[in-house]
Amino acid sequence: MSAPAPVSDPLAAYRITEAPYYRPCSGEVALYQHAYAHRLPLILKGPTGCGKTRFVEYMAWKLGRPLVTLACNEDMTAADLVGRWLLDADGTRWHDGPLTLAARHGAICYLDEVVEARQDTTVVIHPLTDARRMLPLDRKGELVHAHPDFQLVVSYNPGYQSAAKDMKPSTRQRFAALEFDYPDATVETEIVAHEAGIDAALAAQLVGVAQGSRALRQQGLDEGISTRMLIYAGILIRDGVAPRDSCEMTLTRALTDDPDLLAALRQLVDAHFP
Template identity: 55%
Template sequence: MKGAAELLTDNGVVVENRTGTPFYRSVGDEAEVFRAAARRGSPVLLKGPTGCGKTRFIEAMAHELGRDLITVAGHEDMTSADLVGRFLLKGGETVWVDGPLTRAVRTGAICYLDEIVEARQDTTVVIHPLADHRRELPIDRLGTTLSAAPGFQLVISYNPGYQSVLKSIKESTRQRFVAIELDFPPPEVEAEIVAHEAGVDAATAHVLVSIGTAIRNIDGSPLREVSSTRMLILAGGLVAEGLSLRRAVRAGIVEALSDDRDVVRALGELVEALLPRP
């Protein structure tokens, strides 16, 4: 990537130039599909559960392709102006300030709209001209239309298992994208990821993965979300900082998954059955 590492946050926007290689392990043909889409400039839809590695995947692909990555976290108050830009008062003058999507279009960066269904549905309409053959961004307030610079690519993500009737991707939007489905890695791969990212030994990583897998496989689970790879890495990080494995799992997984005392108690019993004996 260009230059030194840079983080710029503004309304949930992260602009990132990485100097190191993001750690990502492919478990299927997702990288191959993305590379093919990138060569055509085709937009990509990443779908999969929370914490399964969607963001890390796009970071790794952006690094491999040598492109800047602009990430926007979707939220329910997001408007089209948050993406495209707006007029602001600066030094007594009214000036136009590009939004993250416009910056990506101008510079040929990858624009990653994370959890796009969290944004208001009318917001997604603004991406339609960019996600088809036109590759254009109309900026109504400036009375102009921008053509996407070479290298620009639009990537969106969402969690199909978390969506509701009121929060889903419209067919008119979905059909403009190449879809890549991601899931939690197989146990051996996930243990490698947890060990590397958390800085723990292989044995500890395998215990954490076994706990995560068991929670994901609970029949009739009352949990809205399951233990993600991200969550296992957080718990592993506590172990790396000197916390006992039992306490780290309690804080990083069990207590984080639910506020219901009965559920927490049941999860604690499950975890105790999987933890090594003292």
């Protein structure tokens, strides 16, 4: 008698096998673990490039759960989240969307920059974020009850969104929240040095530029230089690009086109790379 065929793992592509580098800043790891123990839906709030996505990746690895990630945008439809009927060689078949896949099989589903999606699209998450923990697939005529290991996590940047794109109270109040910001200078220096493969002294110079840029947020700059941008700059410098050229490419020109703000950012670079 032949052995049964092995059952394929529908979440194999979403399993994180190596620990992502993440430097905890306060008690966010323990707080997330408590939230996951009760499968509470979570909002991660904070500026662009401060480590929200890396944090979710790290926690998925630490908890041993697959991570299904979707970057939200204004053209995203409910079908992009839950799934649709598609025609293939075998006829018309239902294909689960990322939210349905995670809910059905027990992954963490991460919706990045959730307020970029239209509110009539994100309303489909509501039944998954209360005691029902279910997802109606109206087009398929199926009601998916969330797997016990399923958790929904979303992120957004409250300082960057317009009022028209803010999160509806009926959605916001379904989530617990963790707030993120750029790390203090010592921790950010450690992160940049590790991720870019540069020494701490150079990383500290880059962090000094970033901290100065963040003060310009009150003077017309939408966002300051992010930790992610510093890592890009460090990588180029490590590979032989002159520091000022690297900063021009990854920090100043990438951040703004405004002549006055460009001049202010270049002064910051000159002050730290004389």
